[in-house]
Amino acid sequence: MHDRQATWIARYGELAVLGAMLVVVTGLLAVVTDGRLLGLESLASMAIQMPLLGMLTLAQLLPMLTGGIDLSIVSTANLAGITAAYVLTQSAGWYATPAAVVLGLMAALAVGVTNGAIVAYLDVPPIITTLASMIFVKGIALAVTRGAVLAGFPASFLFLGGGTLLGVPVPFLLFAGAATAIAVVLHRTPFGVVEYLLGSNPTATRFSGVDVPVMLFRTYLTSGVLAGIAGLLLIARFNAAQADYGSSFLLLTVLIAVLGGVDPSGGAATITGLVVAVAILQVVATGFNLMGLSAHLANALWGVILVLVIMLRRLVQARSGRT
Amino acid sequence: MDGVVRRLARRTETYLVAVLVVLAAIVTAGRPEFLTAENAFDVLRNNAFLGIVALGQLVVLVSGGIDVSFTAVATVAQYLMGLVLTTRGITSVWVALLIPLPIGLTLGLVNGLLVHYARVHPVIITIATLSTFYGLLIVFTGGTWITDLPMPFQEFAQYKLVRFTTAGGAEYGLSTPILFWGAAALLTWVVLNFLAVGRRIYALGGNAEAARRAGFPILRLQLFVYAYMGLLAGMGGFVQAQLAQIIQPNAIVGRELDVLAAAVLGGASVFGGAGTVGGTILGVLLIAVIRNGLILLRISSYWHDAVIGLLIAAAAAITAAQERRRRARAVRIHDA
Numbered sequence: 001m002h003d004r005q006a007t008w009i010a011r012y013g014e015l016a017v018l019g020a021m022l023v024v025v026t027g028l029l030a031v032v033t034d035g036r037l038l039g040l041e042s043l044a045s046m047a048i049q050m051p052l053l054g055m056l057t058l059a060q061l062l063p064m065l066t067g068g069i070d071l072s073i074v075s076t077a078n079l080a081g082i083t084a085a086y087v088l089t090q091s092a093g094w095y096a097t098p099a100a101v102v103l104g105l106m107a108a109l110a111v112g113v114t115n116g117a118i119v120a121y122l123d124v125p126p127i128i129t130t131l132a133s134m135i136f137v138k139g140i141a142l143a144v145t146r147g148a149v150l151a152g153f154p155a156s157f158l159f160l161g162g163g164t165l166l167g168v169p170v171p172f173l174l175f176a177g178a179a180t181a182i183a184v185v186l187h188r189t190p191f192g193v194v195e196y197l198l199g200s201n202p203t204a205t206r207f208s209g210v211d212v213p214v215m216l217f218r219t220y221l222t223s224g225v226l227a228g229i230a231g232l233l234l235i236a237r238f239n240a241a242q243a244d245y246g247s248s249f250l251l252l253t254v255l256i257a258v259l260g261g262v263d264p265s266g267g268a269a270t271i272t273g274l275v276v277a278v279a280i281l282q283v284v285a286t287g288f289n290l291m292g293l294s295a296h297l298a299n300a301l302w303g304v305i306l307v308l309v310i311m312l313r314r315l316v317q318a319r320s321g322r323t
Numbered sequence: 324m325d326g327v328v329r330r331l332a333r334r335t336e337t338y339l340v341a342v343l344v345v346l347a348a349i350v351t352a353g354r355p356e357f358l359t360a361e362n363a364f365d366v367l368r369n370n371a372f373l374g375i376v377a378l379g380q381l382v383v384l385v386s387g388g389i390d391v392s393f394t395a396v397a398t399v400a401q402y403l404m405g406l407v408l409t410t411r412g413i414t415s416v417w418v419a420l421l422i423p424l425p426i427g428l429t430l431g432l433v434n435g436l437l438v439h440y441a442r443v444h445p446v447i448i449t450i451a452t453l454s455t456f457y458g459l460l461i462v463f464t465g466g467t468w469i470t471d472l473p474m475p476f477q478e479f480a481q482y483k484l485v486r487f488t489t490a491g492g493a494e495y496g497l498s499t500p501i502l503f504w505g506a507a508a509l510l511t512w513v514v515l516n517f518l519a520v521g522r523r524i525y526a527l528g529g530n531a532e533a534a535r536r537a538g539f540p541i542l543r544l545q546l547f548v549y550a551y552m553g554l555l556a557g558m559g560g561f562v563q564a565q566l567a568q569i570i571q572p573n574a575i576v577g578r579e580l581d582v583l584a585a586a587v588l589g590g591a592s593v594f595g596g597a598g599t600v601g602g603t604i605l606g607v608l609l610i611a612v613i614r615n616g617l618i619l620l621r622i623s624s625y626w627h628d629a630v631i632g633l634l635i636a637a638a639a640a641i642t643a644a645q646e647r648r649r650r651a652r653a654v655r656i657h658d659a
């Protein structure tokens with residue numbers, strides 16, 4: 001009982017700290033930018049940019065929860081984007097947009113299935129598996145497109161990246177939907193319970209009769225599909241697709257996940273934490289942009305903040321007697 | 324005799340040599356110029372940076388860690404060297420070499436300290452230091468290219484210990500980048516195989532808990548491992564500047580996973596405790612020969628990454644299968 005209380009305090013305490021961080025950072029930047037940060041224009045641009053990073057981080061979250069990592073998410077997103085872009089630029093019928101979405105997601109699913117099969121059934125460590133698929137998938141995308149940019153999509157597709165429903169940007173709705181769905185799966189289904197167990201103690205999970213390979217397979221498959229959705233959002237926002245867009249996002253997703261409370265050795269993660277962490281990152285990025293500060297300074301700061309968060313967490317754990 | 328064959332069959336190096344021979348035969352069949360000394364020296368020279376930092380990564384992997392920040396370390400080291408050389412008008416190559424090595428070592432020590440005290444997977448820590456080192460460098464320097472490296476620096480890159488000339492009059496031979504690679508390999512080999520610290524690094528990577536209980540100085544070992552990676556990243560930065568004759572802050576960053584791939588292809592395990600200098604060199608050569616062969620065979624460069632990705636997947640699957648078989652054997656012995 002005491003243990004459970006301690007975990008609750010640890011979990012919500014951390015969320016409270018993250019929430020406070022978001023408020024403080026937003027307040028500071030709002031003051032420094034003379035309120036421009038909270039102007040309609042920047043709010044709208046944040047609502048469009050944040051879902052992309054958020055979706056990629058969701059794709060990173062599940063593998064990290066099981067103690068793995070997925071280095072191939074950005075390559076997968078680009079492959080989905082290029083597949084969709086081919087369909088969109090080759091055909092003009094009403095079916096072009098749905099076909100592009102379906103085929104793009106299927107390309108991403110194929111990568112997810114391959115990653116999952118190799119990790120789950122061949123026992124290859126995730127970092128190696130996804131390193132290989134990252135290079136391979138990017139290679140295929142490069143070979144097929146010869147490095148060219150595919151651009152110019154119909155309005156019905158661009159709606160995904162910049163349209164609004166009832167005044168809310170569509171990417172934001174998609175991200176909210178995906179985050180809610182993953183949260184429900186993690187907290188309200190047997191799969192979610194076992195997923196946490198698998199991350200915190202793989203050996204115990206194996207011995208308690210759980211089909212670990214199937215769990216891992218589904219994890220990487222889902223990660224692939226989420227990366228695919230991110231890929232569609234990416235090309236809908238840029239109105240263009242290319243094999244090596246967004247490579248800096250890969251390290252950012254790991255960073256955001258850890259900042260949001262994901263334990264890199266597995267077993268702990270909350271969707272709320274992730275969403276707040278994405279929001280913090282987006283506010284800082286937009287604020288820095290408004291202040292005319294370099295994105296490199298933001299990156300340097302992110303590294304420092306990540307280390308500080310990890311060290312603080314160590315301190316708190318040491319104080320509360322957990323190791 | 325039988326024992327020798329069986330022992331060889333168990334070594335990753337044997338397979339790598341076999342694959343290299345087959346590949347070389349295929350490329351040579353299509354393009355006889357592949358199997359010339361000139362091309363061989365070219366391949367070695369062009370991959371010296373990859374070869375040097377892969378050796379540092381090997382030591383980190385053996386200890387059970389990983390370092391993805393070395394590209395930033397190499398960039399910071401070579402950039403600061405370039406700044407000092409050009410602003411102070413220093414022309415000595417030996418003075419130039421004294422700059423990147425301690426910078427790399429120091430940044431490596433920072434990594435080691437953070438990895439030790441944070442107690443999360445080193446990939447996370449080094450991702451953080453990668454963005455910090457690189458971000459701060461660009462913020463403070465503006466990230467402009469350094470193009471006016473001093474003359475002796477260029478001459479040093481042209482220097483060859485053994486010198487040949489082609490029929491066309493072009494010179495080739497054992498150039499300085501290859502010498503640095505050789506020196507790094509020799510040093511790493513001695514450290515891992517003949518020094519107590521090397522044996523301890525294998526033990527730490529093989530079983531961290533056992534090493535801790537045996538009273539190993541874990542902090543000092545981790546500081547050593549990451550500082551060594553930093554030192555070689557500094558050397559790699561120097562060599563890369565020599566090869567390019569220009570310092571471009573975005574030339575190296577982004578190649579973290581290439582190096583990891585080379586080390587893993589060479590048989591180093593991401594779980595620690597395994598890996599050899601010979602295997603790592605062969606891993607680098609395998610990637611180098613494939614790229615070189617694909618170029619000679621006029622296969623569009625767009626296909627290179629796809630081929631290399633497949634190769635890494637195959638190598639990883641084979642290694643995992645071997646590991647499974649070994650574990651199965653261990654269980655049987657246990658049962659008996």
